[in-house]
Amino acid sequence: MTKAHTLTRSLVFFMVPQFTMLPFSAAIDTLRIANRMLGYEAYRWRLASIDGQKVYSSCGIGVEANTSLTDERRCLSGETRPSMVIVCSGIDVEQFNNKSASAWLRECYNRGIGVGSLCTGAHVLAQAGLLNGKRCAIHWENLPGFSEAFPQAEVYADLYEVDGNLYTCAGGTASLDMMLNLVGQDFGDSLVNRICEQHLTDRVRNPHDRQRLPLRARLGVQNAKVLSIIELMENHLAEPLSLLDIADEVDLSRRQIERLFRQEMGRSPARYYLEIRLDRARHLLVQSSMPIVEVAVACGFVSASHFSKCYRELYHRSPQQERAERKLTGGSLIRPALAA
Structure with a gap:
């Protein structure tokens, strides 16, 4: 088999209460379409929450979790160890402060697992101490409070940022751009273009494109x-x-x-x-x-x-x-x- 048909990634989406549905669904659907275009399950994912219970998004829709943080800690040394974990959050993220989640994210990063965030999730990564001296992106509305709370993070009003093994995006449709960037690294521009056609979008935006209208x-x-x-x-x-x-x-x-x-x-x-x-x-x-x-x-x-x-x-x-x-x-x- 060629590399294109052996490469696989396993992702964990960690859902913070009040997470925003659009970037969450855009990220997962991009991976689903990639699998469909490739003809095999290159990307696998599971959903995690603090206690393994359902988590409600900011629009009131509840999403069932597959695992808890305790489960995920066990997975780090087993066959189900993920390639990447992505924090999904949204409004009121400043009120989320979970030491177990911070410790798990640090352990993932220290073990060489990619760590990312959607929408306001950079706040959770910064809280875990992962963004000190690192470039990151967060939704423009949360940027003032974030920059004051975490002055050691290099935060930008970009669509997304990739700094080493850290991936952050501003949410909304920027989640689509960041995931397409990931797919492009794995499989090249041809697959990215086919996914764009399925999404009815004509291009992948530059990570440094502005979030807000001019x-x-x-x-x-x-x-x-x-x-x-x-x-x-x-x-x-x-x-x-x-x-x-x-x-x-x-x-x-x-x-x-x-x-x-x-x-x-x-x-x-x-x-x-x-x-x-x-x-x-x-x-x-x-x-x-x-x-x-x-x-x-x-x-x-x-x-x-x-x-x-x-x-x-x-x-x-x-x-x-x-x-x-x-x-x-x-x-x-x-x-x-x-x-x-």
Whole structure:
């Protein structure tokens, strides 16, 4: 038999409560289609949970597990040892803290088993200490809280990252891209193209393609200068630039910037800058346990009292109330868009 007909991989998908269904199903279905195209079971998988019981996704659908963490620890030295384990998580991942899961993931990695994550699963890998000094990807909405909680991880707003034997992806359809990358390593581009045809997708995206829509499409703004200014603002949230600094960077006067923002954004540049800093603060309040004073500093506020005043004016609740409310919404974040 040729290598193409002897190569096999065994994967374990570890399901964290409230995992997101789309990246989970996209990953598994990519492997299913690969097997179908190859004509043999090149990829095998099983589903694991902490206790071997059913796990419910964020959409309320329960998925039966095949094994528990105790079972998987035994498998590490037997014939059913996996080639890769992939953590599947989703909303409220910050509330998941299981020492047994962390120890198992570290043991897998130390034994040379590939370790990966879908959606917000990088948080679980970082909690296990596997991402220190490593490149990783996480969903853009969770990136602010993640980068504050795990400063030693090199996190990027990419679709997926592969750093040695560590695989992380941002979730959504990025799971498809990461799994196609894996299949391509094993069997080449021809099989990847056939799987794409089955998925009705015309290409495998580059891992460094952006997660979010470009600013132009996201905001409906066409003026290149305004877009450049907003990008500057988004890149300087902890230490906000003055309007004079921004004017120097984009080669415009303060008056010109003021006029452009009134025309394009319906507000002053100072007001818009404040809103995007508060938007980041809201993510940190919902997705991390950072003290409120640290959230204020991370978002460029000189005092907690000024931060609270601005926050209440925009969101009609205090930062303390925002944090308390997340317990009632399962950690989800529904926020008004920064629109005119």
